[in-house]
Amino acid sequence: MVKCCGKPETNDKGMAEEKKNKNKIKGALVLMKKNVLDVSDLKSSLLDRFHELLGKGVSLQLISAVHTDPAHSGRNFGTPEHAHTLQLPCVGTPRWSYSVSSLGLSPDSILDLLRVRPSTTNGLRGKLGKPVYLEKWVATKTPLTAGETKLDVEFEWDESMGVPGAFMIKNNHHSQFYLGTLTLEDVPGHGRLQFVCNSWVYPAHRYNHHRVFFSNKTYLPCQTPEPLRKYREEELVNLRGNGKGKGKLNEWDRVYDYDYYNDLGMPERGGNFARPVLGGSPVLPYPRRGKTGRKPHKKDPSTESRLSLLNLNIYVPRDERFNMVKFSDFLAYAFKSLFQVLVPEIAALGDKTINEFDSFQDILDLYEGGIKLPNNDTLKKIKDCLPWEMIKELVRNDGERLMKFPMPAVINDNRSAWRTDEEFARETLAGVNPVVISRLEEFPPASKLDPSVYGNQNSTITKEHIEMNMNGLTVEEALKGNKLFILDYHDALMPYIRRINSTSTKTYATRTLFLLQDDGTLKPLAIELSLPHPQGDSHGAVSKVFTPAVDGIEGSIWQLAKAYAAVNDSGYHQLISHW
Template sequence: MLGKTPETICGKARDEPKENKKSEVVKIKGTIKLMKKNVLDFNDAGASFLDRVYEIFCRGVSLQLISAVNGDPAKGLKAKLGKAAFVENWISTFTSVSAADATFNIFFEWDESMSVPGAFIIKNYHHNQFYLKTVTLEDVPGHGQIHFICNSWVYPAHRYKYNRVFFANKAYLPCNTPEPLRQYREEELINLRGNGTGKLKEWDRVYDYALYNDLGSPDNGKKYERPVLGGSEEFPYPRRGRTGRAPTKKDPHTESRLPLPNLGIYVPRDERFNHVKFSDLFACVLKAIGQLLASEISLFDTTPTEFNNFKAVLKLYEGGIRLPNWQTLTKLRERIPWEMLKELLRNDGEALFKFPMPDVIKEVRSAWRTDEEFGREMLAGVNPVVICGLKEFPPASKLNPEEYGNQTSTIKREHIEKNMNGLTVDEALENKKLFILDYHDALMPYLTNINSTTTRTYASRTLLLLQNNGTLKPLAIELSLPHPQGVKYGVTSQVFTPAEHGVEGSVWQLAKAYAAVNDSGYHQLISHWLNTHAVIEPFVIATNRQLSVLHPIYKLLHPHFRDTMNNNALARHALINAGGLLEKTNFPAKYSMEMSAAIYKNWVFTDQALPTDLLKRGIAVPDSSQPHGLRLLIEDYPYAVDGLEIWSAIETWVTEYCSFYYPTDDMIQDDCELQSWWTELRQVGHGDKKKEPWWPKMQTRAELILSCNIIIWVASALHAAVNFGQYAYAGYILNRPTISRRFMPQPGTPEYAELESKAEKAFLKTITSQNQTLLGVSMMEILSQHSSDEIYLGQRETPEWTSEAQPREAFERFGRNLVEIEGRIMDRNMDNKLKNRVGPVKVPYTLLYPNTSDTSKVGGLTSKGIPNSVSA
């Protein structure tokens, strides 16, 4: 635990001026690291020429140091400023075409009586912006080296109505900020909030809120109309970043959209992907263009929208789809430039659309079909966050019976006891051995609407038995539809039980597919999008609006917000919008986002803490003798076992860090920025939840630690657990279909006869079509990629992220702790007694492997590593 230090006492300045010091002007050398825009824009000759002209007549880029200690009596004790200095050799300094950092020297004249510099003003008189990474002052008298971590785009000075100010890497609570810096601190926050009006431009640095009113395109017809999410009881939602775009012509409440492929959606410039991330994304999208051309390829297929058999699905990974003649290429050239098309072809020019082999079929081709793997993926797959302990039999519903009638499960004891290894239902309940994957209540209210589209699906309940070897054995799957006379009359349900052979085995495989369809859609919409991407964005906005870069909690949380706003903006642009990829490839179709709004009604911030979540789901029970204060009922639950270690490591780090800056609870209460931050999060960012009593009051250090722990956990580990395994498990559509297109065949029908005679073909006709598969798998391949410049949990972009030794030492301990966890995860994966760690498909569970010790920055489809933030 970090101890209290005298300089953390609120109200005491950390740097006292030295009295009776004789004034002396000294020269201080500075080193600046930055990237020029002309490099990032592929050597823009015009910009380079204009910079040369600006260098000759305007002297380019100036920096002016600001005293952190002494004010100027002639200016009302406003901070003393040093003499402006100019960056040297801008044009003559070699700049790599690979967009590497460029280093420049600058020399300041500094009056020693001004003591230590705490900030600087920068003015860019060039034609173009540049990305300022760091400024380091060498050998400041009495203070040594001083670091300024900037990581910000600096546009030409005429683009700003204020001075761009950067602060040294020292954290201050608002009440102990040196007086000369206080005004700059407050003004910077005002600038970042903006005035709430107007269309925002790329150089604006404004963080503001808006409703999700940018998903629909009503001007394109009724088919593309979508409700506004947020701001109403019917459709509550977290807020997104404001862009200020004009409303549509047809609906003044809907914001107009940019046409594809325009990706210039406003997010604050420093929230946009850097050149490496954008390059990686562009390469992935370029590869995926082929999948978006599935309609052309289908012209050369005997069954345009269907796979004929399971072997045809494997061709996606083993050899691609072959293009038979030059006319095909000519057809494709009408849609995309030839240079792009060449990138899509293999070197031999024969195969197109060849996907990487998904992990789930890499070692064993057919193990995905087993019941053991079906149950294991609820604990160690891409969506291991929904399964619950069964508390009563038959499973009950929480839907209002006055509105939805009787929704109690129709699963009976005789359905399952024959398969319970000699146990009765009562014995299994008493011993907490029954579990359920339950999507009944989440889907039933929307099922009529969903099935009015091309989808034909059910609301599912899946019961499972925990066996003595630690695996889950499926017992029954219930598939339910609203009553034919109306939902107020309840449901009609069918119950299916395991079978291996004949048509009964084929029916059971279909029942598992319907359950997987539910799980896939819920995973993408809720576990992934809503519970990580959407809920975190208000924290990103509020942190930048209310917490100064000097604030210790800003420094703690900021790494965990990297790329999130840009990711979410792109998702609204092309994935979750009306007619977007998610609607085309997941079963809720046009009702996807409004269904997620209905589920957001039940979102509780404090339930996102992993121990709380496990207890609430009935997967664990309180146990003070255990390290985490709970005991898992499924001991071999890879997500929970690894997750609790990660959660505890984060908790230790956050506790040490917060305790250094907040020795007492009253300092929490007196921190004006912290209180404004928390109030805005509740009242605005998650404004539809502002009346909920479960929000921490932010009056104690324990509440601050818990809140920061949850934010970091959700942005890093939870997102990693539900995102980076998508391609590994769902890249093979047979394992996790995303759509069902017809109902379960009934005995006596042609569909049932087809299931008896051609089981594979009937299965493929039921689940995601060929074209939808190409789209969906392409999307999952992109989402599952790690960027080659990923920054993982336990890592920081620069070692000088703070000047204080004790927080740095605590962070180093955090990193070492994560490396030790990596070792224990690998040991568990090699333990043959733990059946759920690898499973029949031979895929070790590594989605919560921190990857802190790996500095290779390889990226790609690794299915391993916890990035700091919601970065994909």
């Protein structure tokens, strides 16, 4: 039946229903405006306000985690042809959802596709909400010192779009700002929703992509909501880079890419200072380092140029750099350290043994003496009122002495605490390279070096050396009870000891045995120091075993043995483990 008069009811109902489904979601965005050290950049703040008055504000759009929008579909970014037919299994999936043979591809080709990036999306993106702008940017006072600013925002959200799972932000200002969090209140069907961002957002024209942040909820790739998956994939591409980038990387780039070690040489100083590129070869693809974007060296294009000593202008993704307050604190420490180093260096000019400590007291003098800054409640209150972190650090009054290094905690109460076996074992376990400590499986420890080249390199540690300090256990009982552990650098260093000792630096290849005690601590049992045989490597090692001692010459030699073991531990960490 058709009515010939009156207003169409369907339109009224539709408009009413649409209005009913739309909600206002209030949000609060916490950010920090651009700053210099820990002082706000007032010039940038003024330019940002000018852009705001011209209508170039900061816009935000919510993205649905429930419904996709066909209007925003597109081809899969970076996905090779046919890759969209691959359906990768999720964790726990019992079988692949396709037959490799049915694709007409070899296993190697399948692996190549998987490396490029298989996609399980259909290219659809989550529905976008209506763009809204931050409120009261102009009216909000910019503090002198860098700090957080809280701004309100109100979104218009249709219940039919479901719960938002991400948001897109566009900075139309002159300057960047640090985006901390966005918190949404009373989200329909969810309640409170928080987005933890912790990222610098630069002006939109600096990017060739949108800045998208996701809610504080983690997913496995196969469990990521379909409307968010495309955004997740594109975010990963933006962070990875293409691995082929050359030239300068800018501060607003967000590339976490790797490069080979091609900056070890100094071609400008001649052939003796040339160094090979480490990494990138089929045999030795590693090590890798972070890409810096520095220019190739003028004399050797395969070598990356270096920066001057005091130049800190090296590319690091902006979100990974020190925040400005921390950097200000760092500069204050550097400024103090300059004087802490200069004073003993000037004093050493009249010393016959420059760059050497003549006694342990020379070491303690780095921390002791000097002027102790006053420490009372009044001065503390004055210090707390200072706005700048750098000044606070320079005038700290927590007992640290002026022009002196802070006293290490290990010797703060007892100047000889570092000499104990307990502290040696603790520092080994809690130090730079604890994962090298391994359970001893055979006694005496055997070498894996080729005996035809290096002769007999097996350990000379005997039961008589260690059983006297094993708390009543025998070697067999300790092995069976998993009580014996070893810090073994013998095989790693022995092939290089002769070359190292041909310089002014001297060292040994070390093996250190520990006993795991009932209280969970380690107890050093013996340290073996080894040198190459003077008649040639094929004659084996010349080794000597040292055991714990406290007094006399034996005690001093035991301290030296622990020092050589610690040197091996530190050097191995820097040259091998750290890479």
